[in-house]
Amino acid sequence: MIIRGRVLLVGDDVDTDAIIPARYLVTTDPVELGRHCLEGLDPGFPGRIRPGDIIVAGKNFGCGSSREHAVLALKGAGIACVVAESFARIFFRNAVNLGFPVLECPELKGIREGDRIVVDLEKGEVTGDDGGSSWKASPLPPFILEILEAGGLIPWAKRRSHGA
């Protein structure tokens, strides 16, 4: 799985209340949630997102509540992938379960807002679009990749129960 996109930068400890504030949890519609994506961090954030953008984050992205709405908001806003120095456990799990690509890349340094990058989930690698700089990430275990490639836990389970 290879993803190319423009970088939106955020810092450490971006919590789920920042990704989607609780006052919006009265719906499960990704498009509606996406309109408020990362509004808790900066009210102007949703307006800056273009479909296909990649969020590059610091440590502990997605900490806090178990709300899957956080992943739905990112998806609904058109974010293609999140690359972070590290993820909170439940967020990471939710992302995989909803088929939303995430990659942990502890060495990520020097990437700027607006840069274009290429994320290779299988190899566990992030490279600049110019091919110049590259960063090693922890490759996803095969089990996780399998779920991601199926499009999430539910399609994966359905496929499995049909013996496909």
Next chain:
Amino acid sequence: MTLAEAIIARHAGRPVEAGEFVEVPVDFVLANDITAPLAIEAFRELGRDKVFDPARVALVPDHFTPNKDVRSAEQCRVVRGFAREQGLHYFEVGRGGIEHVLLPERGLVLPGEIVVGGDSHTCTYGALGAFATGMGSTDIGYTMATGRTWLRVPRTIRVELTGELPRWVMGKDLILHLIGLLGTSGANWCAFEFGGEIGALPLDDRLTAANMAVEAGATAGLFPPDNEVLGYLEGRAAREFDPVYPDPDARYAEVIEVDLGALRPLVALPHSPANVVPVDGLERTPIDQVVIGSCTNGRWRDLLVAAEVLRGRKVHPGVRCIVIPGTQELHLRAVREGLAEVFLSAGAVLSTPTCGPCLGGHMGVLGAGERCVSTTNRNFRGRMGHPESEVYLANPAVAAASAVLGRIASPEELSRREG
């Protein structure tokens, strides 16, 4: 094996090691009015008609209940309808409470079990010796259908307790101390295992400590079930259970020693639960609101301690004090045993059980620039309302003393001033 490993191994039917992925059967699964609607969608999408075992599934309406608006009412309607259709445990307004206070009270989560919940504070049940952890809705939908889940076996951080709790120091201070030490991601993919002199911590305090394990990033926070736990569950447990204990030669990723006797009441400053300082030194912080309740500190001992501080005193004229017992049973007991009268005559509000203000839902949402001392578990920016509001996390004794003085205060300072 550690306690977490031993519980997972028993379910997997083979020894396990930290770091590996395992698939296991689950003993109990839950979700609330926010996470259940998505879990139900996932369940339906799987194409199953029936949950794996209705006696082992609970849906608890607690976040936006009694419903705060039309949309939250619609969410609850979906959850209620599914619970009826499937014959699940469902706790209606007036007969329920906050999930993590309620389910232990009803004996539905038990020692040695694996419990997964569509709520990050599912780790609370670790206080009873269960391996309990929070997950998202898709996971919960999958588990409701199959009775199974996948786990990555966590590494275990052992917390070795000694000493006795000083007056006004509670389980909240133990866990704030650990979060302050490790940071909000210091225990990511780990479980805490509390050991040593755990008898010094009353069960309600252990539930508080296990509850906030997730604030250090931990998967779970576990206590071996001692006689206090087994006694509590007598006549209460909804099923037979078989407690599990760690092996004496278990290997830990890290051991942290905590002398309970050396702890002071602590406060987590905005906007991180890891921003922990002693209460002493914060005297100049005026406040607008106090919340005493939540799945962290809405239990009997919490109410009792708050009442002890508020008895015969008045809430400061500049402060709104909101007290929320965690369940209907606790609310009733507060009425019967005179605590309700203490709170109400002090000038506090006594609310029906709800998560309410804890997540900025209703019943005490904060405005711009307002400050709140809260016994809840998260003080992220905007958690309880306006992005410019501030939340200070503390134990119920500190929260009550602060309500009286109108600024952050310890109960000791309160008595000193009244000399």
